Amino acid sequence: SSYFPSWVMHCTERTFVAIKPDGVHRGLIGRTIARLEDKGYSLVALKLLKPSRTLAESHYESLRSKPFFGDLVSFITSGPVCAMVWEGKDVIGQVRKLIGNTDPLTCAPGTIRGDFGIDIGRNIIHGSDSISSAEREIQLWFHSEELVDWNPSLHEWVYEKV
Numbered sequence: 663s664s665y666f667p668s669w670v671m672h673c674t675e676r677t678f679v680a681i682k683p684d685g686v687h688r689g690l691i692g693r694t695i696a697r698l699e700d701k702g703y704s705l706v707a708l709k710l711l712k713p714s715r716t717l718a719e720s721h722y723e724s725l726r727s728k729p730f731f732g733d734l735v736s737f738i739t740s741g742p743v744c745a746m747v748w749e750g751k752d753v754i755g756q757v758r759k760l761i762g763n764t765d766p767l768t769c770a771p772g773t774i775r776g777d778f779g780i781d782i783g784r785n786i787i788h789g790s791d792s793i794s795s796a797e798r799e800i801q802l803w804f805h806s807e808e809l810v811d812w813n814p815s816l817h818e819w820v821y822e823k824v
């Protein structure tokens with residue numbers, strides 16, 4: 663008999679989401695957040711920043727050898743970036759689906775990149791692609807005190823009791 667209701671058990675997965683400078687300049691922060699809220703996910707952390715070169719390079723370190731790496735880092739550091747942590751059941755995989763493929767021209771309508779983007783280097787938004795990258799990226803972009811522990815009242819209506 664835990665103090666917390668049983669649907670909280672569904673909500674332990676977290677992912678890192680960032681609206682890139684093109685999404686911020688185009689005024690897509692509100693609509694992007696609305697899509698994740700509409701699905702039933704909960705915001706755990708949120709900030710607007712101009713990322714340092716060090717932060718951008720470590721975020722994309724797996725792409726360091728790619729020909730577009732330099733342009734990608736300049737673009738991300740131009741800012742602003744809206745950095746967020748979202749929480750909920752299967753949130754990592756589901757946010758990737760809501761975002762769509764890397765190349766917006768191959769995305770289904772209804773996805774964020776499919777609805778708002780055209781070029782691969784201006785694809786609006788980032789979402790972690792695995793549990794390990796989510797953990798790495800959340801630590802990279804946020805201090806632990808910036809992550810807010812709260813118990814959204816909507817969980818009672820989004821999740822079945824287990």
Ligand code: IDP
Pocket residue numbers: 725730734763764782783784785787788789791
């Ligand atoms: P993802 O963002 O869909 O996870 P990744 O392969 O991790 O895709 O690439 C990270 C970001 O690098 C992409 O979102 C995109 O902004 C940029 N990128 C990837 N491939 C290309 C490319 O071929 N040209 C230019 N930019 C690219």
